[in-house]
Amino acid sequence: MSNETISGGKKLLYSPKRQLELDIAKGLAVLCMIAVHVQSNLSKTEIIYSGFGGIIEFLGTLPAAPVFMFLLGTGAVYSRNNNLTKNIERGVKILILGYILNILRTIIIFLPLIVSGEWKNQIDNIIPSLITVDILQFAGLAIIFIGFIKKLELSIPKIIALAVAISSINYIMISFQTKSYFLGAITGVLWGSSEWSSFPFITWIFYPLIGYCFGIVLKNAISKEDFYKKSLLYSVIILVSLIVVSIYFKIDSGLLTETSYAHHTLFNNFLYTSFVVAWISCLYYISKISPLYLNNMLARWSKNVNSIYIIHWILISILIAVVGLNKLGFFVAMMAVTIICIASDMIAQNYKKMNLAIRKQ
Known part of the structure:
Protein backbone atom coordinates (compact mmCIF):
# COMPACT_ATOMS: atom_id res chain seq x y z
CA MET A 1 0.00 0.00 0.00
CA SER A 2 1.30 3.46 -0.84
CA ASN A 3 2.12 5.89 1.92
CA GLU A 4 0.65 8.76 -0.11
CA THR A 5 -2.93 9.83 -0.93
CA ILE A 6 -4.27 12.42 -3.31
CA SER A 7 -5.73 15.63 -1.88
CA GLY A 8 -6.22 18.84 -3.82
CA GLY A 9 -4.09 17.48 -6.65
CA LYS A 10 -1.10 16.94 -4.35
CA LYS A 11 0.44 13.85 -2.80
CA LEU A 12 0.21 13.99 0.96
CA LEU A 13 2.76 12.28 3.13
CA TYR A 14 1.79 10.12 6.08
CA SER A 15 4.63 9.41 8.44
CA PRO A 16 4.46 5.90 9.94
CA LYS A 17 5.71 4.00 6.89
CA ARG A 18 9.10 3.50 5.27
CA GLN A 19 10.01 5.97 2.55
CA LEU A 20 11.09 4.20 -0.65
CA GLU A 21 13.61 6.85 -1.75
CA LEU A 22 15.44 6.54 1.59
CA ASP A 23 15.64 2.76 1.25
CA ILE A 24 16.89 3.11 -2.34
CA ALA A 25 19.54 5.63 -1.24
CA LYS A 26 20.77 3.24 1.44
CA GLY A 27 20.62 0.25 -0.91
CA LEU A 28 22.71 2.09 -3.51
CA ALA A 29 25.13 3.06 -0.74
CA VAL A 30 25.55 -0.66 -0.04
CA LEU A 31 26.43 -1.28 -3.71
CA CYS A 32 28.89 1.65 -3.78
CA MET A 33 30.44 0.46 -0.53
CA ILE A 34 31.03 -3.08 -1.77
CA ALA A 35 32.43 -1.83 -5.09
CA VAL A 36 34.96 0.52 -3.48
CA HIS A 37 36.02 -2.02 -0.84
CA VAL A 38 36.62 -4.67 -3.51
CA GLN A 39 38.58 -2.18 -5.61
CA SER A 40 40.76 -0.83 -2.80
CA ASN A 41 41.58 -4.29 -1.44
CA LEU A 42 41.55 -6.59 -4.45
CA SER A 43 41.98 -4.61 -7.70
CA LYS A 44 45.40 -4.00 -9.20
CA THR A 45 46.95 -0.59 -8.58
CA GLU A 46 46.70 0.48 -12.22
CA ILE A 47 42.93 -0.10 -12.11
CA ILE A 48 42.53 1.94 -8.93
CA TYR A 49 44.28 4.91 -10.54
CA SER A 50 42.48 4.59 -13.88
CA GLY A 51 39.53 6.73 -14.96
CA PHE A 52 37.11 3.93 -14.10
CA GLY A 53 38.83 3.46 -10.76
CA GLY A 54 38.34 7.16 -10.06
CA ILE A 55 34.59 6.79 -10.63
CA ILE A 56 34.43 3.85 -8.21
CA GLU A 57 36.44 5.82 -5.65
CA PHE A 58 34.00 8.72 -5.88
CA LEU A 59 30.97 6.42 -5.57
CA GLY A 60 32.61 4.98 -2.46
CA THR A 61 32.70 8.41 -0.82
CA LEU A 62 29.74 10.84 -0.99
CA PRO A 63 27.00 8.37 -2.08
CA ALA A 64 28.18 5.84 0.53
CA ALA A 65 29.21 6.61 4.14
CA PRO A 66 27.67 10.13 4.39
CA VAL A 67 24.40 8.69 3.05
CA PHE A 68 24.51 5.82 5.58
CA MET A 69 25.09 8.19 8.48
CA PHE A 70 22.58 10.80 7.28
CA LEU A 71 19.89 8.11 6.99
CA LEU A 72 20.80 6.71 10.41
CA GLY A 73 19.54 10.01 11.79
CA THR A 74 16.54 10.14 9.45
CA GLY A 75 15.58 6.58 10.37
CA ALA A 76 15.56 7.49 14.06
CA VAL A 77 12.65 9.87 13.36
CA TYR A 78 10.55 7.06 11.90
CA SER A 79 11.57 4.52 14.53
CA ARG A 80 8.96 3.65 17.13
CA ASN A 81 11.73 3.00 19.63
CA ASN A 82 11.94 6.08 21.86
CA SER A 290 12.70 2.57 -11.75
CA PRO A 291 11.71 -1.13 -12.07
CA LEU A 292 9.83 -2.64 -9.13
CA TYR A 293 12.28 -5.55 -8.77
CA LEU A 294 15.19 -3.10 -8.50
CA ASN A 295 13.40 -0.99 -5.89
CA ASN A 296 12.57 -4.14 -3.90
CA MET A 297 16.15 -5.39 -4.05
CA LEU A 298 17.63 -2.08 -2.90
CA ALA A 299 14.99 -1.78 -0.15
CA ARG A 300 15.90 -5.28 1.02
CA TRP A 301 19.60 -4.34 1.12
CA SER A 302 18.64 -1.26 3.12
CA LYS A 303 16.82 -3.33 5.73
CA ASN A 304 19.69 -5.85 5.97
CA VAL A 305 22.52 -3.30 5.83
CA ASN A 306 24.26 -4.34 9.08
CA SER A 307 24.32 -8.02 8.14
CA ILE A 308 25.45 -7.28 4.59
CA TYR A 309 28.20 -5.00 5.87
CA ILE A 310 29.68 -7.73 8.07
CA ILE A 311 29.21 -10.51 5.49
CA HIS A 312 30.79 -8.58 2.61
CA TRP A 313 33.89 -7.82 4.71
CA ILE A 314 34.27 -11.46 5.66
CA LEU A 315 34.02 -12.48 1.99
CA ILE A 316 36.55 -9.82 0.95
CA SER A 317 38.89 -10.94 3.74
CA ILE A 318 38.71 -14.53 2.52
CA LEU A 319 39.62 -13.41 -1.00
CA ILE A 320 42.55 -11.37 0.34
CA ALA A 321 43.81 -14.43 2.23
CA VAL A 322 43.48 -16.60 -0.88
CA VAL A 323 44.67 -14.35 -3.73
CA GLY A 324 46.45 -11.55 -1.85
CA LEU A 325 46.06 -7.77 -1.81
CA ASN A 326 45.44 -5.91 -5.09
CA LYS A 327 45.92 -8.86 -7.44
CA LEU A 328 42.72 -8.88 -9.52
CA GLY A 329 42.33 -7.52 -13.03
CA PHE A 330 39.38 -5.39 -14.12
CA PHE A 331 36.92 -8.08 -15.22
CA VAL A 332 37.71 -10.44 -12.35
CA ALA A 333 37.30 -7.58 -9.87
CA MET A 334 33.89 -6.70 -11.37
CA MET A 335 32.89 -10.35 -11.12
CA ALA A 336 33.98 -10.27 -7.48
CA VAL A 337 31.75 -7.23 -6.85
CA THR A 338 28.77 -9.01 -8.44
CA ILE A 339 29.34 -12.29 -6.60
CA ILE A 340 29.90 -10.58 -3.24
CA CYS A 341 26.71 -8.52 -3.69
CA ILE A 342 24.64 -11.60 -4.50
CA ALA A 343 26.23 -13.78 -1.82
CA SER A 344 25.93 -11.09 0.88
CA ASP A 345 22.28 -10.55 0.00
CA MET A 346 21.45 -14.27 0.08
CA ILE A 347 23.34 -14.96 3.31
CA ALA A 348 21.77 -11.92 5.00
CA GLN A 349 18.27 -13.06 3.96
CA ASN A 350 18.85 -16.59 5.24
CA TYR A 351 20.32 -15.26 8.47
CA LYS A 352 17.23 -13.08 8.95
CA LYS A 353 14.89 -16.02 8.29
CA MET A 354 16.84 -18.20 10.71
CA ASN A 355 16.61 -15.53 13.42
CA LEU A 356 12.86 -15.21 12.91
CA ALA A 357 12.42 -18.98 13.10
CA ILE A 358 14.43 -19.13 16.35
CA ARG A 359 12.34 -16.34 17.91
CA LYS A 360 9.10 -18.16 17.05
CA GLN A 361 10.21 -21.32 18.84
Whole structure:
Protein backbone atom coordinates (compact mmCIF):
# COMPACT_ATOMS: atom_id res chain seq x y z
CA MET A 1 0.00 0.00 0.00
CA SER A 2 1.30 3.46 -0.84
CA ASN A 3 2.12 5.89 1.92
CA GLU A 4 0.65 8.76 -0.11
CA THR A 5 -2.93 9.83 -0.93
CA ILE A 6 -4.27 12.42 -3.31
CA SER A 7 -5.73 15.63 -1.88
CA GLY A 8 -6.22 18.84 -3.82
CA GLY A 9 -4.09 17.48 -6.65
CA LYS A 10 -1.10 16.94 -4.35
CA LYS A 11 0.44 13.85 -2.80
CA LEU A 12 0.21 13.99 0.96
CA LEU A 13 2.76 12.28 3.13
CA TYR A 14 1.79 10.12 6.08
CA SER A 15 4.63 9.41 8.44
CA PRO A 16 4.46 5.90 9.94
CA LYS A 17 5.71 4.00 6.89
CA ARG A 18 9.10 3.50 5.27
CA GLN A 19 10.01 5.97 2.55
CA LEU A 20 11.09 4.20 -0.65
CA GLU A 21 13.61 6.85 -1.75
CA LEU A 22 15.44 6.54 1.59
CA ASP A 23 15.64 2.76 1.25
CA ILE A 24 16.89 3.11 -2.34
CA ALA A 25 19.54 5.63 -1.24
CA LYS A 26 20.77 3.24 1.44
CA GLY A 27 20.62 0.25 -0.91
CA LEU A 28 22.71 2.09 -3.51
CA ALA A 29 25.13 3.06 -0.74
CA VAL A 30 25.55 -0.66 -0.04
CA LEU A 31 26.43 -1.28 -3.71
CA CYS A 32 28.89 1.65 -3.78
CA MET A 33 30.44 0.46 -0.53
CA ILE A 34 31.03 -3.08 -1.77
CA ALA A 35 32.43 -1.83 -5.09
CA VAL A 36 34.96 0.52 -3.48
CA HIS A 37 36.02 -2.02 -0.84
CA VAL A 38 36.62 -4.67 -3.51
CA GLN A 39 38.58 -2.18 -5.61
CA SER A 40 40.76 -0.83 -2.80
CA ASN A 41 41.58 -4.29 -1.44
CA LEU A 42 41.55 -6.59 -4.45
CA SER A 43 41.98 -4.61 -7.70
CA LYS A 44 45.40 -4.00 -9.20
CA THR A 45 46.95 -0.59 -8.58
CA GLU A 46 46.70 0.48 -12.22
CA ILE A 47 42.93 -0.10 -12.11
CA ILE A 48 42.53 1.94 -8.93
CA TYR A 49 44.28 4.91 -10.54
CA SER A 50 42.48 4.59 -13.88
CA GLY A 51 39.53 6.73 -14.96
CA PHE A 52 37.11 3.93 -14.10
CA GLY A 53 38.83 3.46 -10.76
CA GLY A 54 38.34 7.16 -10.06
CA ILE A 55 34.59 6.79 -10.63
CA ILE A 56 34.43 3.85 -8.21
CA GLU A 57 36.44 5.82 -5.65
CA PHE A 58 34.00 8.72 -5.88
CA LEU A 59 30.97 6.42 -5.57
CA GLY A 60 32.61 4.98 -2.46
CA THR A 61 32.70 8.41 -0.82
CA LEU A 62 29.74 10.84 -0.99
CA PRO A 63 27.00 8.37 -2.08
CA ALA A 64 28.18 5.84 0.53
CA ALA A 65 29.21 6.61 4.14
CA PRO A 66 27.67 10.13 4.39
CA VAL A 67 24.40 8.69 3.05
CA PHE A 68 24.51 5.82 5.58
CA MET A 69 25.09 8.19 8.48
CA PHE A 70 22.58 10.80 7.28
CA LEU A 71 19.89 8.11 6.99
CA LEU A 72 20.80 6.71 10.41
CA GLY A 73 19.54 10.01 11.79
CA THR A 74 16.54 10.14 9.45
CA GLY A 75 15.58 6.58 10.37
CA ALA A 76 15.56 7.49 14.06
CA VAL A 77 12.65 9.87 13.36
CA TYR A 78 10.55 7.06 11.90
CA SER A 79 11.57 4.52 14.53
CA ARG A 80 8.96 3.65 17.13
CA ASN A 81 11.73 3.00 19.63
CA ASN A 82 11.94 6.08 21.86
CA ASN A 83 13.43 4.21 24.81
CA LEU A 84 16.84 5.67 25.66
CA THR A 85 17.97 2.52 27.45
CA LYS A 86 17.24 0.39 24.38
CA ASN A 87 19.08 2.85 22.14
CA ILE A 88 22.10 2.70 24.44
CA GLU A 89 22.00 -1.12 24.46
CA ARG A 90 21.72 -1.24 20.66
CA GLY A 91 24.52 1.29 20.23
CA VAL A 92 26.85 -0.58 22.56
CA LYS A 93 26.14 -3.87 20.75
CA ILE A 94 26.98 -2.34 17.36
CA LEU A 95 30.10 -0.68 18.80
CA ILE A 96 31.31 -4.03 20.17
CA LEU A 97 30.33 -5.74 16.91
CA GLY A 98 32.67 -3.34 15.10
CA TYR A 99 35.65 -4.58 17.10
CA ILE A 100 34.56 -8.22 16.72
CA LEU A 101 34.56 -7.64 12.94
CA ASN A 102 38.06 -6.17 13.24
CA ILE A 103 39.21 -9.38 14.91
CA LEU A 104 37.50 -11.62 12.34
CA ARG A 105 38.94 -9.68 9.39
CA THR A 106 42.41 -9.70 10.90
CA ILE A 107 42.37 -13.44 11.64
CA ILE A 108 41.08 -14.31 8.16
CA ILE A 109 43.43 -12.00 6.25
CA PHE A 110 46.54 -12.99 8.19
CA LEU A 111 45.61 -16.67 8.63
CA PRO A 112 48.23 -17.91 6.13
CA LEU A 113 50.92 -15.99 8.07
CA ILE A 114 49.54 -17.20 11.41
CA VAL A 115 49.71 -20.81 10.20
CA SER A 116 53.27 -20.36 8.86
CA GLY A 117 54.37 -18.51 11.99
CA GLU A 118 55.44 -15.43 10.00
CA TRP A 119 52.76 -13.16 11.52
CA LYS A 120 55.34 -11.43 13.75
CA ASN A 121 56.79 -9.76 10.67
CA GLN A 122 53.40 -8.12 10.03
CA ILE A 123 52.74 -6.83 13.53
CA ASP A 124 52.71 -3.21 12.30
CA ASN A 125 49.80 -4.13 10.01
CA ILE A 126 48.02 -6.49 12.39
CA ILE A 127 47.66 -4.07 15.31
CA PRO A 128 46.09 -1.23 13.27
CA SER A 129 43.77 -3.80 11.70
CA LEU A 130 42.55 -4.78 15.17
CA ILE A 131 42.02 -1.27 16.53
CA THR A 132 40.79 0.56 13.41
CA VAL A 133 37.77 2.78 14.02
CA ASP A 134 35.40 1.82 11.24
CA ILE A 135 31.80 2.68 10.45
CA LEU A 136 30.25 0.24 12.96
CA GLN A 137 32.10 1.82 15.87
CA PHE A 138 30.88 5.23 14.82
CA ALA A 139 27.33 3.99 14.14
CA GLY A 140 27.16 2.58 17.66
CA LEU A 141 28.13 5.92 19.20
CA ALA A 142 25.79 7.80 16.85
CA ILE A 143 22.80 5.63 17.83
CA ILE A 144 23.46 6.37 21.50
CA PHE A 145 23.89 10.10 20.82
CA ILE A 146 20.71 10.33 18.72
CA GLY A 147 18.92 8.46 21.51
CA PHE A 148 19.80 11.31 23.87
CA ILE A 149 18.70 13.88 21.26
CA LYS A 150 15.30 12.18 21.00
CA LYS A 151 15.01 11.98 24.78
CA LEU A 152 15.77 15.69 25.19
CA GLU A 153 13.38 16.60 22.36
CA LEU A 154 15.68 19.35 21.09
CA SER A 155 14.37 21.72 18.42
CA ILE A 156 15.80 21.69 14.90
CA PRO A 157 17.76 24.97 15.35
CA LYS A 158 19.37 23.60 18.53
CA ILE A 159 20.30 20.31 16.84
CA ILE A 160 21.87 22.15 13.89
CA ALA A 161 23.78 24.43 16.29
CA LEU A 162 24.99 21.36 18.19
CA ALA A 163 26.13 19.68 14.95
CA VAL A 164 28.09 22.78 13.91
CA ALA A 165 29.60 23.17 17.39
CA ILE A 166 30.83 19.56 17.57
CA SER A 167 32.24 19.62 14.03
CA SER A 168 33.98 22.93 14.73
CA ILE A 169 35.97 21.25 17.49
CA ASN A 170 37.58 19.18 14.75
CA TYR A 171 39.58 22.23 13.59
CA ILE A 172 41.32 22.20 16.98
CA MET A 173 41.58 18.47 17.69
CA ILE A 174 42.85 17.39 14.25
CA SER A 175 46.25 18.88 15.10
CA PHE A 176 46.63 16.42 18.00
CA GLN A 177 48.01 13.29 16.35
CA THR A 178 49.52 10.17 17.90
CA LYS A 179 51.61 7.24 16.72
CA SER A 180 50.82 5.22 19.83
CA TYR A 181 48.63 2.20 19.08
CA PHE A 182 47.11 2.21 22.57
CA LEU A 183 46.39 5.94 22.69
CA GLY A 184 45.20 5.98 19.08
CA ALA A 185 42.73 3.19 19.80
CA ILE A 186 41.04 5.43 22.39
CA THR A 187 41.36 8.93 20.93
CA GLY A 188 40.66 7.74 17.39
CA VAL A 189 37.09 6.98 18.36
CA LEU A 190 36.53 10.68 19.10
CA TRP A 191 38.66 12.49 16.54
CA GLY A 192 41.02 11.70 13.66
CA SER A 193 44.07 11.30 15.88
CA SER A 194 45.69 8.66 13.68
CA GLU A 195 45.47 7.23 10.18
CA TRP A 196 43.63 4.12 11.40
CA SER A 197 40.72 6.25 12.67
CA SER A 198 38.38 6.12 9.67
CA PHE A 199 35.14 7.44 11.21
CA PRO A 200 35.91 9.65 14.23
CA PHE A 201 32.87 10.89 16.13
CA ILE A 202 33.34 14.67 15.93
CA THR A 203 33.86 14.51 12.16
CA TRP A 204 30.91 12.27 11.27
CA ILE A 205 28.19 12.99 13.87
CA PHE A 206 27.18 15.97 11.73
CA TYR A 207 25.39 13.65 9.27
CA PRO A 208 23.11 11.77 11.70
CA LEU A 209 22.19 15.05 13.39
CA ILE A 210 21.30 16.84 10.15
CA GLY A 211 19.66 13.65 8.86
CA TYR A 212 17.51 13.64 12.01
CA CYS A 213 16.41 17.22 11.25
CA PHE A 214 15.72 16.24 7.63
CA GLY A 215 13.58 13.34 8.86
CA ILE A 216 11.53 15.60 11.14
CA VAL A 217 10.76 18.01 8.30
CA LEU A 218 10.00 15.15 5.90
CA LYS A 219 7.73 13.41 8.39
CA ASN A 220 5.72 16.59 8.95
CA ALA A 221 5.63 17.72 5.31
CA ILE A 222 2.16 18.40 3.95
CA SER A 223 3.23 17.60 0.40
CA LYS A 224 6.05 15.18 -0.28
CA GLU A 225 6.25 16.40 -3.87
CA ASP A 226 6.73 20.01 -2.77
CA PHE A 227 9.17 18.95 -0.07
CA TYR A 228 11.50 17.25 -2.56
CA LYS A 229 11.19 20.04 -5.12
CA LYS A 230 12.42 22.52 -2.54
CA SER A 231 15.04 20.11 -1.15
CA LEU A 232 16.48 19.51 -4.61
CA LEU A 233 16.52 23.19 -5.53
CA TYR A 234 18.09 24.45 -2.30
CA SER A 235 20.61 21.61 -1.99
CA VAL A 236 21.85 22.03 -5.58
CA ILE A 237 22.25 25.79 -5.09
CA ILE A 238 24.24 25.21 -1.89
CA LEU A 239 26.27 22.37 -3.44
CA VAL A 240 27.27 24.39 -6.50
CA SER A 241 28.07 27.44 -4.35
CA LEU A 242 30.31 25.43 -2.03
CA ILE A 243 32.10 23.77 -4.95
CA VAL A 244 32.82 27.21 -6.44
CA VAL A 245 34.07 28.48 -3.07
CA SER A 246 36.27 25.42 -2.57
CA ILE A 247 37.83 25.83 -6.02
CA TYR A 248 38.31 29.61 -5.73
CA PHE A 249 39.85 29.49 -2.24
CA LYS A 250 41.57 26.13 -2.85
CA ILE A 251 39.85 24.45 0.09
CA ASP A 252 40.55 20.74 0.47
CA SER A 253 37.43 18.86 -0.62
CA GLY A 254 38.42 15.86 1.50
CA LEU A 255 38.22 13.61 -1.57
CA LEU A 256 41.90 13.51 -2.52
CA THR A 257 43.09 10.92 0.02
CA GLU A 258 41.52 8.39 2.37
CA THR A 259 42.79 10.31 5.40
CA SER A 260 41.46 13.69 4.25
CA TYR A 261 38.10 12.05 3.54
CA ALA A 262 37.96 10.31 6.92
CA HIS A 263 39.05 13.43 8.83
CA HIS A 264 37.31 16.15 6.80
CA THR A 265 36.26 19.45 8.35
CA LEU A 266 33.08 21.49 8.88
CA PHE A 267 33.21 23.04 5.41
CA ASN A 268 33.18 19.54 3.93
CA ASN A 269 30.34 18.54 6.26
CA PHE A 270 28.17 21.18 4.57
CA LEU A 271 29.50 20.22 1.12
CA TYR A 272 28.82 16.51 1.59
CA THR A 273 25.42 17.09 3.22
CA SER A 274 24.22 19.26 0.33
CA PHE A 275 25.22 16.43 -2.01
CA VAL A 276 23.38 13.85 0.12
CA VAL A 277 20.15 15.89 0.17
CA ALA A 278 20.36 16.49 -3.60
CA TRP A 279 21.08 12.77 -4.14
CA ILE A 280 18.10 11.63 -2.05
CA SER A 281 15.84 14.20 -3.73
CA CYS A 282 16.84 12.91 -7.17
CA LEU A 283 16.23 9.33 -6.05
CA TYR A 284 12.70 10.28 -4.99
CA TYR A 285 11.91 11.08 -8.62
CA ILE A 286 13.93 8.17 -9.99
CA SER A 287 12.06 5.75 -7.70
CA LYS A 288 8.84 6.61 -9.56
CA ILE A 289 10.16 5.18 -12.85
CA SER A 290 12.70 2.57 -11.75
CA PRO A 291 11.71 -1.13 -12.07
CA LEU A 292 9.83 -2.64 -9.13
CA TYR A 293 12.28 -5.55 -8.77
CA LEU A 294 15.19 -3.10 -8.50
CA ASN A 295 13.40 -0.99 -5.89
CA ASN A 296 12.57 -4.14 -3.90
CA MET A 297 16.15 -5.39 -4.05
CA LEU A 298 17.63 -2.08 -2.90
CA ALA A 299 14.99 -1.78 -0.15
CA ARG A 300 15.90 -5.28 1.02
CA TRP A 301 19.60 -4.34 1.12
CA SER A 302 18.64 -1.26 3.12
CA LYS A 303 16.82 -3.33 5.73
CA ASN A 304 19.69 -5.85 5.97
CA VAL A 305 22.52 -3.30 5.83
CA ASN A 306 24.26 -4.34 9.08
CA SER A 307 24.32 -8.02 8.14
CA ILE A 308 25.45 -7.28 4.59
CA TYR A 309 28.20 -5.00 5.87
CA ILE A 310 29.68 -7.73 8.07
CA ILE A 311 29.21 -10.51 5.49
CA HIS A 312 30.79 -8.58 2.61
CA TRP A 313 33.89 -7.82 4.71
CA ILE A 314 34.27 -11.46 5.66
CA LEU A 315 34.02 -12.48 1.99
CA ILE A 316 36.55 -9.82 0.95
CA SER A 317 38.89 -10.94 3.74
CA ILE A 318 38.71 -14.53 2.52
CA LEU A 319 39.62 -13.41 -1.00
CA ILE A 320 42.55 -11.37 0.34
CA ALA A 321 43.81 -14.43 2.23
CA VAL A 322 43.48 -16.60 -0.88
CA VAL A 323 44.67 -14.35 -3.73
CA GLY A 324 46.45 -11.55 -1.85
CA LEU A 325 46.06 -7.77 -1.81
CA ASN A 326 45.44 -5.91 -5.09
CA LYS A 327 45.92 -8.86 -7.44
CA LEU A 328 42.72 -8.88 -9.52
CA GLY A 329 42.33 -7.52 -13.03
CA PHE A 330 39.38 -5.39 -14.12
CA PHE A 331 36.92 -8.08 -15.22
CA VAL A 332 37.71 -10.44 -12.35
CA ALA A 333 37.30 -7.58 -9.87
CA MET A 334 33.89 -6.70 -11.37
CA MET A 335 32.89 -10.35 -11.12
CA ALA A 336 33.98 -10.27 -7.48
CA VAL A 337 31.75 -7.23 -6.85
CA THR A 338 28.77 -9.01 -8.44
CA ILE A 339 29.34 -12.29 -6.60
CA ILE A 340 29.90 -10.58 -3.24
CA CYS A 341 26.71 -8.52 -3.69
CA ILE A 342 24.64 -11.60 -4.50
CA ALA A 343 26.23 -13.78 -1.82
CA SER A 344 25.93 -11.09 0.88
CA ASP A 345 22.28 -10.55 0.00
CA MET A 346 21.45 -14.27 0.08
CA ILE A 347 23.34 -14.96 3.31
CA ALA A 348 21.77 -11.92 5.00
CA GLN A 349 18.27 -13.06 3.96
CA ASN A 350 18.85 -16.59 5.24
CA TYR A 351 20.32 -15.26 8.47
CA LYS A 352 17.23 -13.08 8.95
CA LYS A 353 14.89 -16.02 8.29
CA MET A 354 16.84 -18.20 10.71
CA ASN A 355 16.61 -15.53 13.42
CA LEU A 356 12.86 -15.21 12.91
CA ALA A 357 12.42 -18.98 13.10
CA ILE A 358 14.43 -19.13 16.35
CA ARG A 359 12.34 -16.34 17.91
CA LYS A 360 9.10 -18.16 17.05
CA GLN A 361 10.21 -21.32 18.84
